[in-house]
Amino acid sequence: MKNSLWVIVLGAILSIQNAFSYPITIQSCGKSVTITHRPTHAIIHDVNMAEMAFALHLQPFMAGVTGISGWNKRTPAFQKELGSLPEIATHYPTLEQLLNAGTDFFFAGWNYGMHVGGDVTPETLAAQGIPTLVLSESCMRVGQASAIPSLELLYKDEESLGQAFDRSVEAQHLISGWKSRVQVVQRRLAGHHPVRVFLYDSGRDRPFTAGKYALATELIRLSGGQNIFDDLQTNWGSSSWESAAVRDPEAILIVDYGNGIADSLKFLQNNPLLMENAALKANRVLAVRYDEMTPSPANIDAIEKMSVFLHAETAP
Template sequence: MRKYLYVCIGIIAFCSKSALAYPVTVKSCGTDVKIEHQPRRAVIHDINMAEMAFSLHLQPYIYGLTGISGWNTPSKDFKQQQGRIPEIATRYPTLEQLVASQTDFFFAGWNYGMRIGGDVTPETLAQQGIPSVVLSESCLRAGGKLELPTLDLLYNDEIRLGIIFNREELARKLVENWKGRVENIRIRLRKIYNIKVFLYDSGEDQPFTAGRYALASELMRLSGGVNIFDDLQTNWGVVSWESVAMREPDVILMVDYGKGVEQKLEFLRHNSLMKENAAVKNNKIYIVHYDDMTPSPQNIPAIEKMALFFHPEMMK
């Protein structure tokens, strides 16, 4: 049996070499959540949070996934990592589904599997004896403090999962590796001028995009760009095509959900307000995936790839 040495600062005073002592307590949107035992029938919502779990090799402890195929077409790599883990709800799960699955831990977020006033919330789950942890980036949707997002949102959530599943040492090693890769990009881009970036998620009448409090805005900054809607006082929201055109983005990031990219490209090329934009005319459009722009391990390679696209001359 593989043995680990854990340092559990702020969680418990001491961990043995063989296993973490339960219960453990972690923070979720500022609230203490007690985990009585290592989860064995966990349910994880959405591709990005599933990838956080997969990076810690938690598949043996995951009973099911939710919210995967309802919006996205999973990659071959994701499907391979998923293996035989079933998807128990293609979109948001119901409380009945989670109870029927004998779920003993749920990892999701506000507007990532849970809705304010919905039947699946930390409170309704707790009433059924199911502990849950909320994706940190989503806390502001439930009245959390407005703070500019940083990659600490990803790093801390990964370490928190490591603590919950007795994988803290591995989680901390992953995070240190990620930090090193991001620092390398920062050094290489330290003397560049940030270009203007528009993230086009979806929508034709009104585009849906990232605002000031979306982690995507920080990912753009770390890649040598600036979100043209950095003054939009939300994480994700709708704007107008007139405002996009007036702000004259140098580059457009287009989110690929596994289908519809060509349709969105054609829409931009024929949109009366966008067809003369320099990014559209010069094909300065970079395709990103949903999990590139939401908190996930894919954030790190996404930063590296976007930096190369934004500033190829500086990344050689």
């Protein structure tokens, strides 16, 4: 009996040790990244990636964030999650800023905190002993073979984040819940014809929008729509107002960076090429937040919200 009890206790101890075993290796943009210890001074870039960290309650292991207030107005909910964590750079951080913060882990992406050839890249950080998790949606920016994005990009990044901080169980629980919610929407939309959707982010001379390789295009599809620029050969980029008009969207999404969409809507309504558009005339317009359209936990909320907007007849 004593021997059996000792075996059980020893097994429990080994399980705990294994659960906290470092180093670990994760895959990021097709490359192996080794993490020698659970980070204690992580820096997370941008609202969407910060929310991925907050979903795993990683604030105690963070030294701060970057790239928030330079583009987005903080919502009360985001500020509550952020707490007293500082923003060490309003836009893209410099290598010096990251080193001064004692960074031991950086979560960012290409054109989401890092530029090709810039002083902050996975390579320059690795030279300082800092591992980098790169946002999967952005990997095409460095020549990685492109594939039509799916929510697996979000799930993979959340899973990798969980592995890096010994939060794998929590990450899997989150992902399972997200998948269930998306499945509910898909069952509700079964058999409904997709609605043509124009996603307007910004731009006056030319519309800046989501293209073929943006996760936003897949979010629109999962919501019962079709991005009118789903043939634009990029993730985010510019098109033309002539193309937007010719493709005749039946509904319009406008990205809200925290100051509302009144100015953007007024601009579209007074655009000579779009002012006769039926969606604008009928005010079939929906505000979507930046974090809802870029990889983040808010993607699931966005799918639920947009599906009701595009197919009100299916509303639960």
